[in-house]
Amino acid sequence: MNAIISASELAAALAGPNPPVLLDVRYELGRPNLRPEYEKAHVPGAVFIDLNAELAGPPGAGGRHPLPDLAVFTAAMRAAGVSADRDVVVYDGSNGWAAARAWWLLRWTGHPSVRVLDGGLAAWEGSLTSQLPEPTPGDFTPAPGAVPLLDADGAAALARTGLLLDARAGERYRGEVEPIDRVAGHIPGAVSAPTTENLAENGRFRPAAELAERFRSLGATDATEVGVYCGSGVSAAQQILALSVAGIPAALYVGSWSEWSSDESRPVAVGPDPQ
Structure with a gap:
């Protein structure tokens, strides 16, 4: 199944006999919880998910957005109506970072059918509502480890191998x-690949062939193991999503630079080259 869904495809799915569970994961770094904006206007039927509280654990040694407590994540998904036998669609405000974090967590915990709305809420052409849904609780049972996950040592090794x-x-x-x-720079051996280059001017993902060419030019081949990190494991999830659209599996380093740079014993590279 494709990892993204267009607004027109989502509208058709929501009008069908088995509509997907719809999650609204609007989030902006440094801003308070965006639930008030959700309550003003959201896609009908969407349930708000708080990235900081439900898709991440408390900031600490594991980074700004470490993995959430599994019980907290499971309770949030069940309350939203998530079950293994029902499709899930996730959207955020625009660039897919927060939506991809939810998408990745559901995939990592074994959900078989999750997609992200391409272009986010800005791409939605249907009506919006302030009416809060009352979903039937789901029975989602997580099975962590369904997709690859990196820790700091694994990321360091992958940068070389x-x-x-x-x-x-x-x-x-x-x-x-x-x-x-705490400190500027990158993990030695890592290659720069800003998420902004995954999107076209209209805010939607570039076609699969273009994304595949982009990642090939960065060194991704059929025989290459690929991993991604960012500042705190949120925008990197969007990169994992773009790689999935391109047909390239990849592992997420959730702790990312916020974890790596907090440990003074870990090396830091600077400049335009991987080193």
């Missing part, structure tokens, strides 16, 4: 600026 992509902006990768974390 395979392809580790850094999904942050180029200036952060090069170490020119670091607005959030």
Whole structure:
């Protein structure tokens, strides 16, 4: 199944006999919970999911957005109506970062059918509502490990043996600026691959063939193991999604730079080259 769904395809699915569970995961770094915006206007039937509280654990040694407590994540998914035998569609405000985090977590915990709305809420052409849904609770039972996950040591090793992509902006990768974390730079051996280049000017994902060519040019081949990190494991999930659209499996380093850079014993590279 394709990892993304168009607005027209979603509208048809919602009008069909077995509509998907719809999750609204609007989120912006540094802003408070966006539930008030959800309550003002959302796609009919969508349930709000709080990224900080339900898709991540508390910030700490594992980074700003470590894996969530499995019980908390499971309870949120069940309350939203998620079950293994029902499709799930996730959307956010625009660039797919937050939606992809939910998509990746559901895939990692074994859900067989999850897609992200291509272009996010901005692409939706149907009506919006302020009416809050009352979903029938789901029975989703997580089975973690269904897709690959990297820790810090695994990311360091993959940067040397395979392809580790850094999904942050180029200036952060090069170490020119670091607005959030302790130190600027990148994991030695990682290749710069900003998520902004996954999207076309209309805010939607580039065609699969274009994405495949992009990642091939960065070093992804059929024989290459691929991993991705970012600042805290959110935008990297969008890169995993883009790779999936391109037909390339990849592992997520959830702790990402926020975890890596917090440990002074770990090496830091700067400049435009992987090193």
